[in-house]
Amino acid sequence: MLKELLALLELPQSRAQLRDGLQVDEETLEAMLLSLQRKGYVGLAYSQSPTCGTSCTYCSLKNLCPAAGAEPQESKVWRLSKKGEEQLKKDRR
Amino acid sequence: MVGNPNTGKTTLINALAGSNLKVGNWPGTTVDRLAARLRLAGKEIELVDLPGTYGLIPTTPEEGLVARELLNNRPQTIINVVDAGNLERNLHLTLNLSEMGMPMLVALNLMDEAEAKGYSLDPQALERELGVPVAPLVASRDKGVTALLERLQQGVVPRPQVKYPPPIEKAVGELAQQIDHPSRRWLALALLSGEEVPLQLPEQVLQSAARLSKSLQDSGIDAYLEIENARFARAHELARAVITGSEKRLTLTDRIDKWVLHPLLGGPLFLLGMLLAFRFTFSFSSPWVDFIGALQEVLAGWVHAAHLPALLSSFLADGLIGGVGTVISFAPVLFFLYLALAFLETSGFLARAAFIADKFMLLAGLPGRAFIPLILGFGCNVPAVYSTRILNGRLDRLRVAMAVPFMTCSARLVVFTLFAAVFFPKQATWVVFGLYLLGMLIGLLTAWALGRAAGGGSSSGLMELPPYRMPTLRVVVKLAWARTRSFLQGAGGPILLAVLFVWMLLNLPPGASLQNSYYARAAELMQPLFATLGIHDWRLLGALIPGFVAKEVVVGTLAVSYLGSAPGAALGFVAGLAQIASALWQALLGSLDAIPALLGLPHMASAPAAGGDLRSALAGSLTQAGALSYLAFLLLYTPCVATLAAIKNEFGKFWAAFAMIYELLVAFGVAWGVYRLALLFGGG
Numbered sequence: 001m002l003k004e005l006l007a008l009l010e011l012p013q014s015r016a017q018l019r020d021g022l023q024v025d026e027e028t029l030e031a032m033l034l035s036l037q038r039k040g041y042v043g044l045a046y047s048q049s050p051t052c053g054t055s056c057t058y059c060s061l062k063n064l065c066p067a068a069g070a071e072p073q074e075s076k077v078w079r080l081s082k083k084g085e086e087q088l089k090k091d092r093r
Numbered sequence: 094m095v096g097n098p099n100t101g102k103t104t105l106i107n108a109l110a111g112s113n114l115k116v117g118n119w120p121g122t123t124v125d126r127l128a129a130r131l132r133l134a135g136k137e138i139e140l141v142d143l144p145g146t147y148g149l150i151p152t153t154p155e156e157g158l159v160a161r162e163l164l165n166n167r168p169q170t171i172i173n174v175v176d177a178g179n180l181e182r183n184l185h186l187t188l189n190l191s192e193m194g195m196p197m198l199v200a201l202n203l204m205d206e207a208e209a210k211g212y213s214l215d216p217q218a219l220e221r222e223l224g225v226p227v228a229p230l231v232a233s234r235d236k237g238v239t240a241l242l243e244r245l246q247q248g249v250v251p252r253p254q255v256k257y258p259p260p261i262e263k264a265v266g267e268l269a270q271q272i273d274h275p276s277r278r279w280l281a282l283a284l285l286s287g288e289e290v291p292l293q294l295p296e297q298v299l300q301s302a303a304r305l306s307k308s309l310q311d312s313g314i315d316a317y318l319e320i321e322n323a324r325f326a327r328a329h330e331l332a333r334a335v336i337t338g339s340e341k342r343l344t345l346t347d348r349i350d351k352w353v354l355h356p357l358l359g360g361p362l363f364l365l366g367m368l369l370a371f372r373f374t375f376s377f378s379s380p381w382v383d384f385i386g387a388l389q390e391v392l393a394g395w396v397h398a399a400h401l402p403a404l405l406s407s408f409l410a411d412g413l414i415g416g417v418g419t420v421i422s423f424a425p426v427l428f429f430l431y432l433a434l435a436f437l438e439t440s441g442f443l444a445r446a447a448f449i450a451d452k453f454m455l456l457a458g459l460p461g462r463a464f465i466p467l468i469l470g471f472g473c474n475v476p477a478v479y480s481t482r483i484l485n486g487r488l489d490r491l492r493v494a495m496a497v498p499f500m501t502c503s504a505r506l507v508v509f510t511l512f513a514a515v516f517f518p519k520q521a522t523w524v525v526f527g528l529y530l531l532g533m534l535i536g537l538l539t540a541w542a543l544g545r546a547a548g549g550g551s552s553s554g555l556m557e558l559p560p561y562r563m564p565t566l567r568v569v570v571k572l573a574w575a576r577t578r579s580f581l582q583g584a585g586g587p588i589l590l591a592v593l594f595v596w597m598l599l600n601l602p603p604g605a606s607l608q609n610s611y612y613a614r615a616a617e618l619m620q621p622l623f624a625t626l627g628i629h630d631w632r633l634l635g636a637l638i639p640g641f642v643a644k645e646v647v648v649g650t651l652a653v654s655y656l657g658s659a660p661g662a663a664l665g666f667v668a669g670l671a672q673i674a675s676a677l678w679q680a681l682l683g684s685l686d687a688i689p690a691l692l693g694l695p696h697m698a699s700a701p702a703a704g705g706d707l708r709s710a711l712a713g714s715l716t717q718a719g720a721l722s723y724l725a726f727l728l729l730y731t732p733c734v735a736t737l738a739a740i741k742n743e744f745g746k747f748w749a750a751f752a753m754i755y756e757l758l759v760a761f762g763v764a765w766g767v768y769r770l771a772l773l774f775g776g777g
Contacts, residue, residue, distance in 0.1 A: 001325035002318060011455060014448060016350055024329065027182040031147060035321050038152065039287075090313055 005032050006041060006088050009080050041084035094200075095159060095190060096174030097183050098145030101202045103127060105174060105232040106142045109242065133245060141168070147182075149189045149279070150288045161291040163193060164276055170248035171197035172241075177207035177214055177229070181332035188254050188324050188331075191223065192279040196248035198226040200241055205231045213338035222331055224252040255327045260312065261285065261319050264305040271298050285309070286317040346441075346561050353445045363449040366442060367529075370433035371522050374426060375510075380683025381425035387676035389414055394664025404600070411653055412596035426510055427503055428577040435572035439564035458541045463493045467536065470500030471529075474732060478739035491744055492543045496536035498732035498756060501529050504644035508727055511648055515711045516720035524724070532728050535759060595639050595650045612654070626726065626761075627719030627768045637726075643733050655710035718771035725767040729760035 001022065008021050019029055036042045080088065096102050110129030127142040143162060144155035151157030163171070173190055175183040190197055201216050220227040226244045230237025257265065268281040272294065283290050284302035309316050353362055393410040401409070437443040450464040470477035477497045481490040501509070509528055513521035598612035607613060608631075616635030623634055632654040640647040664672070715723060731753050732740070741749035 001329055002322040014350070014354060016347060017354065024181060025179065027179045028185075028325075028328070031182045031185060032325055034147075035325075039317050041318070087315060087318065090315075 002032055002036060003091055005029075005036065006080065006084055007091070009042060009084070010088060036084065039083075040081050041087060043079060043081045094140065094142045094172045094174055095163070095186070096145060096200075096202075097147055097176060097179070097186055100145065100174045100176040100183065101232045102142050102145065102174045105200060105202060105230075105238070106140055108232050108235055108238045109140060133242065136246075138169070138245070140172075146186070148186060149193075150283060150286075151291065157291055163195070164274070164280075164290070164292045167195065167275065169196065170245065171195050172200050172245070172248075173197055174200045174202050177201050177204045178210050178212065180207070180212075180214070180335060181328050184328040184331050185324055187223070188327055189279065191225075191251040191254045192276075192282060194250055194275040194278060196225075196250055198228065198241075198244060198248040199223065200232075201227055201229045202232050204229050204237075205234070211339055212336055215335055215337045218337075219331065219335045222334055223254065225249055254331075255323050257282075257323050258314070258319055260309060260314055261316060261323075264309060264316075268298070268301055268305055271295075271301055282320055286320050288317075349561055350445070353442070354448065359445075359449045360453070363446050366437065366446060368522070368526055370430070370437060371526055373433045374430040375522055375525075376687040377684060378425035378429040380680040380687065383683065384676045384680035385421065385425070388673055391664060391669040391672050394662060395666065395669055398663035398665060407600070408596065411656055412593055424577055426506065428573055430503070430506070431573035431577055432569060435569040436564055439562065439568055439572070441561040454537075458544050459489075459493065459496075459537065463489070463496075463540070466493050466497055467500055467533070470497040470502060470536075474498050474500065474502050474736040475739045478736060478743060481743070487744075488544070491748065492540040494740055494744060494748075495543060495752060495755070496540040498736055498752065499532045499536035499539065499729060501532045501728060502644065504733070505728060508644065508647045509724060511651075511708075512711070512720055512724055515708050516715065516717050524721075528724055528728050531725065531763070535729060535763065539755075539759075595635075595646075596653050599654060607654070625768075626722040626764050627716060627772075628723050628726075629719075630714040633714060633723060637730070640727065641731055641734065643735070644727070647727065651711070718768050721771045722764040722768035726760045726764035729756060729763055731757050731760070 001024075004022060005018070008018055015026070015029065019026060022029065022032075024032070033042060094102050094106060106127050106129060110131065129140045131138055131140060141162075143159045146153075146156040146159045148156060149160040149163070151160060171190055171193070173187050175187060187199065199219065201214070201219070204214065207214055214229070216227045216229040226247045226249075228237055228241040228244055230241055232238060256262075264285055265278060265281045268284060269277040272280050274280060274292070280290055280292065280294070281302075284294075284299070285306055287306060306316060352358055355362075393414045396406055396410040396414065399406070434443070437446065446468075450468065454463045454467070466477045466481045474497050477500065478494050481493045481497070506525070509525045510521070513524045517524045595612060598615075599607060599610045601611050612635050613631050615638065616631035619634045619637075620629060620631060623629070628634060632651065635654060636647045636650040639650050731737075737749050737753060740752050
């Protein structure tokens with residue numbers, strides 16, 4: 001299950017698509033992501049990015065952009081970490 | 094009592110204990126310790142409520158407390174309180190507990206909430222699978238609580254639940270043999286996963302664990318991932334066996350997303366959405382662009398009627414009104430474009446559009462989140478270059494920054510709109526849309542080519558998509574107006590300076606005709622080169638020079654150089670007012686006409702007709718093929734000064750110079766290709 005999730009995270013996915021892909025509910029998906037995050041396979045994108053430094057006032061994407069707020073509760077963007085990418089390559093081999 | 098947070102453990106212990114409940118603190122902590130002493134079948138027992146936890150490996154003080162308590166003060170029975178409505182997630186903890194080697198039973202609480210969510214559960218199936226008693230209940234209503242009490246002493250050690258890959262099982266077996274504790278299997282699994290356990294273990298055990306972990310790692314096995322993977326898989330399997338029916342209740346957002354995010358339909362729907370946004374923009378802005386053009390003509394007419402000195406009259410009518418005025422006449426285009434974008438944004442569609450675009454980015458080998466700076470580039474390239482900071486790694490940032498200037502910023506839209514109206518009145522929307530796509534394509538190719546040098550791409554992962562909402566008119570108009578105002582304020586200064594500078598060049602040396610001006614001489618130097626692109630008129634070439642300062646200046650410059658050569662007619666005050674009133678009436682009627690034009694599917698709306706005089710003047714200067722090559726060149730050539738400054742700030746002088754030269758070459762090459770292609774299709 002976690003390995004399937006890692007593989008799915010290689011491409012951009014919405015939560016609904018991940019839920020459908022894994023056939024799990026929202027809470028389980030969250031638990032799986034946290035499990036992967038705990039050991040550094042995935043990370044929140046904003047935690048690795050400095051803020052954009054430009055005004056977000058007129059930006060159409062500020063609600064999506066991980067750099068638009070320090071606490072993007074409404075817009076978590078997860079990404080595979082280097083470790084996650086390496087694990088995925090290993091699994092494929 | 095052990096369970097995830099919010100599974101109703103406190104309610105359950107209240108229901109079980111009644112007035113015997115004692116509230117204290119766990120030693121050395123401020124965490125509440127709820128306990129109750131009960132007499133059951135002649136025996137006194139103590140019920141202890143452990144803090145809510147998702148796992149037994151400590152990530153918070155509360156979680157650390159649960160594992161420590163279970164390992165060091167072994168209970169007679171674990172009551173695992175499970176939320177029936179979130180079964181799968183809760184079962185992950187159940188499986189952890191099942192490996193502790195302790196008698197347990199499951200209190201399947203919140204059965205009512207599970208039912209409300211549309212689930213039908215079979216508690217017997219869970220009992221069969223786990224091999225421990227399972228008591229369904231609704232603790233808040235005392236339902237099933239007595240049955241739970243009756244089964245309290247029937248708790249047994251569950252049968253093994255999770256099957257790990259053979260190398261893991263072998264290592265667990267070897268390590269568990271060395272651990273003298275009833276929870277040896279769980280401890281061995283935790284140690285192999287690289288976790289710290291809240292129990293004092295002999296040094297020899299820790300060394301064996303490290304050796305076995307390393308051996309697994311050397312054979313390419315990530316113990317943590319394998320163990321967690323197997324637990325989640327088993328929890329999934331158990332949940333499927335227990336949930337006998339689920340009525341999935343789709344929200345409106347889920348239903349719309351089925352189409353919008355569809356793997357095949359998503360892309361075309363995204364393109365259709367953007368196309369409709371352009372169509373809306375042109376349908377509704379067209380009458381108001383005409384109105385402002387008419388207003389401008391009247392103002393110029395009044396200036397000519399004032400019998401001022403010739404130079405001053407030319408400066409006011411051609412420089413100020415003709416130049417800046419023409420650019421301002423495109424404010425309606427921007428306003429309606431921003432209105433459409435604000436609607437898409439606040440409705441939640443833009444998030445989906447970005448999501449779909451994200452996939453295209455990945456196809457092009459770009460980091461997934463590159464769509465943010467690229468889409469920002471459609472507004473203005475400058476913040477888009479800065480926003481590449483959201484990407485990791487200098488190379489990824491550079492690749493995207495080099496692609497950003499190819500995105501059609503709103504300043505270029507002004508020029509595209511003018512030319513599309515003049516040369517392609519029936520296909521204006523398609524031409525502008527095609528230019529947007531061409532810019533994106535060249536940008537993506539640039540980033541892809543740069544990426545090939547270093548290889549490798551990034552991943553994007555998971556994106557939260559907001560639910561769809563019906564935007565309020567107030568919010569949409571406010572956003573659109575703020576953005577239009579911001580654009581006009583930002584563009585006003587540079588436009589004024591650049592246009593006035595060009596007007597000066599056009600009128601120097603004093604007394605010289607327009608064709609003998611400094612401006613004409615500079616532009617004529619470029620003529621031989623641009624003749625291969627089908628562009629011969631020095632005025633068109635001249636406009637590219639100030640376009641380097643700011644793209645929006647191109648239209649103003651064209652207005653000065655074309656209209657400046659033909660003196661405008663004087664206009665009386667009353668006649669002017671009548672002309673304004675008539676133009677206003679036409680604009681109102683035109684807006685009403687735009688509604689059916691927007692809804693009429695077979696036809697695309699025409700682009701607004703830019704200032705009438707300029708339109709007619711331009712019409713004779715280029716063929717359709719030449720117009721296309723001019724537009725392609727304008728789309729792709731050297732980024733404006735502000736964008737170059739942003740690239741220099743972010744990546745240094747070398748890359749700013751590279752961007753300037755590279756984009757100039759690309760622009761020339763693509764414009765040449767477009768011209769040749771257009772000639773083949775009869776655009777000459």
